[in-house]
Amino acid sequence: MSSYSDLKQRADEHWQSLVAGDRPWIRVGAAMCGHAAGASEVLGALRAELAARGAEANVAEVGCLGLCFAEPLVDILRPGSSRLFFDNVAPGDVPALIDGYLLSGAVRGREPLGYLGDAPIDGVPDLNDLPGMRLQERIALRNAGSIAPGDVLQYVANGGYAGLNKALFDMDAGGVIKEVTDSGLRGRGGAAFPTGVKWSFLVRSPGPPKYILCNCEEGDPGAYNDKGILESDPYTLLEGMTIAGYATGASNGFVFIRHGHDGPIVRTEEAIEQAYGAGLLGRNILGSDFSFDVEVSLTGESYVAGEETALMESIEGNRSMPRSRPPFPAAAGVWGKPSNINNVKSLAYAPEIISRGSGWFSSLGVNRSTGTAIICLSGAVRRPGLYEVPMGVTLRQIVDEIGGGVPEGRSLRLLQTGGPLGGVLGADGLDIHLDFEEMSEAGAILGSGGVIVADDTACPVDVTRILVAFCQYESCGKCFPCRLGMTHLLEVVERIANLEGRVSDLGLMETVGQTMQAGSLCGHGQLGFNPIKSALTHFEADFRAHIEEKRCPAGRCPMPKLTPRNMRPFADELRRPAAASAAP
Amino acid sequence: MTSDSDRLRERVRRSLDSQKRPTVTVLSSLLAAHDELGYLPEEAIEEVAAYAEASINDVWGVASFYTNFRFTPPAGRIVEVCWGPTCHLAGATDVLLRVQRELGLTGEGETADNRVTLKYNTCLGACSQAPVMSVDHHLKGRVTAETAGEAVGALMER
Numbered sequence: 001m002s003s004y005s006d007l008k009q010r011a012d013e014h015w016q017s018l019v020a021g022d023r024p025w026i027r028v029g030a031a032m033c034g035h036a037a038g039a040s041e042v043l044g045a046l047r048a049e050l051a052a053r054g055a056e057a058n059v060a061e062v063g064c065l066g067l068c069f070a071e072p073l074v075d076i077l078r079p080g081s082s083r084l085f086f087d088n089v090a091p092g093d094v095p096a097l098i099d100g101y102l103l104s105g106a107v108r109g110r111e112p113l114g115y116l117g118d119a120p121i122d123g124v125p126d127l128n129d130l131p132g133m134r135l136q137e138r139i140a141l142r143n144a145g146s147i148a149p150g151d152v153l154q155y156v157a158n159g160g161y162a163g164l165n166k167a168l169f170d171m172d173a174g175g176v177i178k179e180v181t182d183s184g185l186r187g188r189g190g191a192a193f194p195t196g197v198k199w200s201f202l203v204r205s206p207g208p209p210k211y212i213l214c215n216c217e218e219g220d221p222g223a224y225n226d227k228g229i230l231e232s233d234p235y236t237l238l239e240g241m242t243i244a245g246y247a248t249g250a251s252n253g254f255v256f257i258r259h260g261h262d263g264p265i266v267r268t269e270e271a272i273e274q275a276y277g278a279g280l281l282g283r284n285i286l287g288s289d290f291s292f293d294v295e296v297s298l299t300g301e302s303y304v305a306g307e308e309t310a311l312m313e314s315i316e317g318n319r320s321m322p323r324s325r326p327p328f329p330a331a332a333g334v335w336g337k338p339s340n341i342n343n344v345k346s347l348a349y350a351p352e353i354i355s356r357g358s359g360w361f362s363s364l365g366v367n368r369s370t371g372t373a374i375i376c377l378s379g380a381v382r383r384p385g386l387y388e389v390p391m392g393v394t395l396r397q398i399v400d401e402i403g404g405g406v407p408e409g410r411s412l413r414l415l416q417t418g419g420p421l422g423g424v425l426g427a428d429g430l431d432i433h434l435d436f437e438e439m440s441e442a443g444a445i446l447g448s449g450g451v452i453v454a455d456d457t458a459c460p461v462d463v464t465r466i467l468v469a470f471c472q473y474e475s476c477g478k479c480f481p482c483r484l485g486m487t488h489l490l491e492v493v494e495r496i497a498n499l500e501g502r503v504s505d506l507g508l509m510e511t512v513g514q515t516m517q518a519g520s521l522c523g524h525g526q527l528g529f530n531p532i533k534s535a536l537t538h539f540e541a542d543f544r545a546h547i548e549e550k551r552c553p554a555g556r557c558p559m560p561k562l563t564p565r566n567m568r569p570f571a572d573e574l575r576r577p578a579a580a581s582a583a584p
Numbered sequence: 585m586t587s588d589s590d591r592l593r594e595r596v597r598r599s600l601d602s603q604k605r606p607t608v609t610v611l612s613s614l615l616a617a618h619d620e621l622g623y624l625p626e627e628a629i630e631e632v633a634a635y636a637e638a639s640i641n642d643v644w645g646v647a648s649f650y651t652n653f654r655f656t657p658p659a660g661r662i663v664e665v666c667w668g669p670t671c672h673l674a675g676a677t678d679v680l681l682r683v684q685r686e687l688g689l690t691g692e693g694e695t696a697d698n699r700v701t702l703k704y705n706t707c708l709g710a711c712s713q714a715p716v717m718s719v720d721h722h723l724k725g726r727v728t729a730e731t732a733g734e735a736v737g738a739l740m741e742r
Contacts, residue, residue, distance in 0.1 A: 032708075032709045032710045032723060033710050033712050033713055033725070035710070035722075035723050036708075036710035036713040036716055036723035036724060036725030036726075037713055037725050037726065040722075068712030068713065069712065071712075071713070218709075219706065219707065220707070221666075221668025221669050221670065221671075221706060221707040221711065222668065222669055222670050222707075222711050223711075224709050224710065224711055224712070227709055254607075259615050259652060260652060260721075261709055262721070293606075295605050295606050295607060296605060297605070297607060297612075298605075298611075298612065298615055299611070299650075300611065300614075300615065300649070300650025300651070300652050300653060301650055301651045301652040301706075302649065302650050302651070303706070314611060315607070315609075316609060317609020317610040317611040317612060317613075317636070317646065318610070318611070318646060319645060319646055319649040319650075320649070320650075376711060376712070377712070378670040378711040378712050378714060379669075379670050379673050379674070379714070380673065380674075384711070384712035384713075384714075385712055386712070416669060420669070450711075452669055452670050452673070452711075454673050458673055462672075463669060463672075463673070466667070466668075466669050466672045467669060469667075470668070470669070470706060473651075473706065474706070476649075559677055560677060560681065562667060562677060562680045562681070562704070563667055563704070564667075564692065564704045566651065
């Protein structure tokens with residue numbers, strides 16, 4: 001028996017013992033969204049109440065099912081039944097859940113959100129019929145919220161590593177690259193470059209060593225899909241990286257995560273350890289002659305570290321400042337060796353593309369945007385969450401159908417997509433389709449998949465000020481047009497938001513923006529003017545009211561300025577105690 | 585007799601030696617020392633330089649670049665408040681103002697009794713639960729000025 005079928009058999013037995021054993025299985029959403037909503041308190045209460053009753057149940061921390069608005073989300077699988085989901089569970093609800101549903105099987109008291117499984121539960125909707133789920137097509141997130149991220153056997157039991165097994169034993173490296181190229185998969189980190197083509201560059205480079213780098217810096221405010229994948233199903237990434245390693249002849253992989261994002265770090269390292277233990281990483285993977293090692297590399301807080309050449313500097317232990325290109329990473333990457341960089345999402349698709357075929361993947365989506373988009377929907381919507389939808393759906397479908405629209409009595413004013421360097425759109429942007437080309441023509445980018453919604457209580461000038469403050473704070477300082485330009489732009493935007501703007505400010509910002517675009521090495525400086533430019537396109541009247549009439553139509557400005565300014569201080573200033581900021 | 589400075593060096597050296605990831609660099613060493621002490625005193629910079637065979641200047645260069653590093657001892661408890669766009673739209677300004685009032689601060693830094701450190705954060709990673717803050721690295725979502733003020737007030741009373 002092959003090493004994979006042996007593993008699969010063990011995994012299936014393990015899974016059966018969980019889903020069809022005689023103990024109930026309780027799963028609690030414990031990704032960052034779950035924890036922020038109080039999952040650890042709920043887990044504590046569950047364990048204590050079960051022990052107090054001498055009740056036997058498996059309790060597992062799982063990742064994010066995507067319905068962040070429902071966190072803490074608890075689901076109970078009673079033997080022979082379906083998973084029954086309870087939303088917004090507080091520790092005080094736990095005794096009733098145990099006595100009511102877990103022990104007696106009666107659905108009473110608290111109304112469940114829905115069920116998942118083959119056996120319908122009376123009076124409860126199928127979770128997949130809920131508006132938040134109906135439009136979704138979950139590929140990279142297929143296991144999120146359903147498997148324990150610390151258990152590789154649960155991943156294998158759900159079809160995991162079938163793709164790698166197929167690649168290793170039924171396909172040659174060229175065949176894998178062709179499959180990924182044919183799928184039409186384009187990089188999900190923002191640049192939308194065809195993933196298969198990128199891999200083919202590394203094939204031609206000499207090795208060993210050659211490196212596969214996975215970018216989970218994800219410092220964009222409003223984006224949490226990379227972290228969500230690592231916290232919910234780190235194996236789909238590890239399998240994808242291993243497939244990329246096999247296809248390109250690479251020997252080593254790094255998963256690059258920001259220090260302090262403990263959930264994703266812990267989950268990924270657990271998963272790496274388990275994968276080594278199961279023969280899925282290391283020497284002679286699954287009994288083949290392919291060997292591949294993966295480790296986690298942590299970066300300090302720096303948004304620019306997510307830029308591909310800055311990322312390599314950070315892995316080497318330096319300041320994460322971008323390098324000039326050429327040479328491109330495939331020729332000289334980390335430590336000067338050939339490297340390939342992909343975003344978490346791009347790699348996370350690879351296992352399913354290989355096991356289900358490029359035709360299946362490319363049948364999803366529209367035009368040159370195939371597959372799905374993984375959207376982080378946040379802000380003024382009823383149901384913020386992490387949603388995976390086929391490319392080609394409209395922003396309106398995401399905001400209104402999935403997200404439930406803006407709260408009662410309010411109307412949508414502004415959308416911010418693709419991270420702080422993306423753009424802002426007005427309400428007329430709702431009819432744009434999720435399509436890389438259509439989005440960029442509209443002056444927004446799909447980027448990392450963040451969609452932030454603002455209702456009519458928000459002021460577009462104020463939102464722009466926050467975006468510009470972020471870009472100023474995160475400029476790495478290498479290129480002076482960006483370093484000085486962002487500071488200058490922030491000064492001007494703050495002046496306008498303070499109702500002290502000058503008529504000449506609009507032209508001034510344009511000049512600074514053009515200089516930054518022309519004179520900066522990386523996207524941070526090149527796109528740093530985007531938030532202002534797009535805001536002026538859609539909300540010029542608001543800017544003019546602030547400048548010419550000294551009036552904020554939304555009635556919000558001026559707001560207190562509480563954003564930090566990064567002046568890249570000298571060492572002596574850093575060593576001085578910060579007592580000066582304490583109030584008398 | 586060992587001085588405070590020697591004890592710091594000893595703790596830093598132990599943290600550097602116990603790095604478990606295979607690739608060790610100036611940055612990984614600084615992160616390890618910072619995790620151990622909560623800040624980077626000159627002793628840590630010197631030890632990292634010796635350990636990673638880099639110049640003190642280069643180590644300072646890396647340390648002063650990443651905004652998570654600090655160079656003076658933090659207070660015992662740490663409160664972080666997110667000011668990213670989603671949290672801002674959801675009311676982070678009111679949360680921050682209230683937290684500052686409770687702590688007697690007008691910006692980032694330590695309280696007068698050195699009990700609590702306040703730090704602004706560009707994104708705590710749980711935007712779907714905005715506005716978000718963290719107390720001793722434990723995330724709290726959907727906070728209001730009131731609930732944030734209570735959480736911080738409780739730290740000051742203890």
